[in-house]
Amino acid sequence: MSPRDLEPSLVPELLVSEIGASVDFWCGLCGFEIAYERPEERFAYIVRDGAHVMLEERGVGRNWLTGDLRQPFGRGNNFQIGVAEVDSIVDALRGADVALFMEPDNV
Template identity: 45%
Template sequence: MFTGPTLTPELSVSNIEKSLDFYINLLTFKVKYERKEDKFAMLILGGCEIMIEQVNGYWSTGELAYPYGRGINFQIMVEDVEVIYRRLKAHAYPIKYELTESWYRVDDKLYGQQEFLVMDPDGYLLRLAEDIGEKAV
């Protein structure tokens, strides 16, 4: 019986080593498992799981061109978004949208989060965010 998340994105990447360096050393993901012979890794961060696999033609539905994943962003909830943000800044990694506080209305409440946007080495847009509470509209 499958007991993992019910949606786990698998991202095609141009260079598995470069992507692993970004996700592990900058975003603090951990390797849950990998298949080096397939240039594949399952990564975890808190409750988030993501698969990355070097482009091999198997999953291709069309031509891949940078930036990959156009039209989608992946929100990754973390416990301390500022730590990751500072790590990226310390490594002079480009930030797409600087750290900010945002409030989103859901019915009669506002839900807040600190968040920033960054593109991974292949151009996938990632929104790293931390919950900062709720308030009435």
């Protein structure tokens, strides 16, 4: 098996308001790690338990804008992310007063 076989077939790229705050949320609270980043483009590629996500700051780099953006970004999107252990993430989010839209499914 080649390293390419281990890469996911789909990696969402999320446009964010401030890369530092987003990295703090995803890595600090949700336990992701930065696989690589392009600081000059305000871009971070993050991973956890086989889940991969790209974060890119709005207005910097090569944003894929198809229309006007209004906060909160991502309305109507739902991402299912499988992790080995979810309770510590939920505890960290609650400890940071982050409201959950819905309780996670422990499948």
